[in-house]
Amino acid sequence: MDTVFLQALTLRSVIGVRPWERSFAQRLELDLSLSVDTRNAAARDAIDAAVDYAALSERLTQRAADADCQLIETLAERLAMAVLEDTRIESVELTLRKPGAVPAARSVGVRIIRSQSEVP
Incomplete structure (x- = not known):
């Protein structure tokens, strides 16, 4: 399997x-690593x-702009399903960061992995 990343x-x-x-x-930051056959x-x-x-x-930029979530975990899940x-x-391995959320840290966030087998 190949990887496309952002x-x-x-x-x-x-x-x-x-x-x-x-x-x-x-402001949030998103990293994606996609498992896809590129042949x-x-x-x-x-x-x-x-x-x-x-x-x-x-x-994904539009989905985030339209979202209204309390938890970063919720937004990460919605973005993963959009991918x-x-x-x-x-x-997809998705990392969503919220820079500046904790003053003593550069960033906080969540990393999740989701697959087609988990799509409803």
């Missing part, structure tokens, strides 16, 4: 449990045979 995609979303956190869209895309050299990471980035809407992607 690192440090900046997202904005209303997220948090405290009232002040929910008063504005906060067909390589053989055809055509974007329609590949995972279009630009289109995927746009879709797996492309059935060519067998699994």
Whole structure:
């Protein structure tokens, strides 16, 4: 299996449990590692045979902007399920970070792994 990855995609979303956190869209960072067979895309050299990471980035950016979650775990799960809407992607390892959430730390976040077998 091959890996397509995306690192440090900046997202904005209303997220948090405290009232002040929910008063504005906060900056988040997303990393993706996608398990996908790239042989067909390589053989055809055509974007329609590949995972279009630009289109995927746009879709995830919009999903995050439209979300209104208290927990970063909830948003991570929703984003992972959005990734797996492309059935060519067998699994996704997703890291979602919330920079500055803890003053003494550069970032906090969650890393999850989901696969097609978990899609409802």
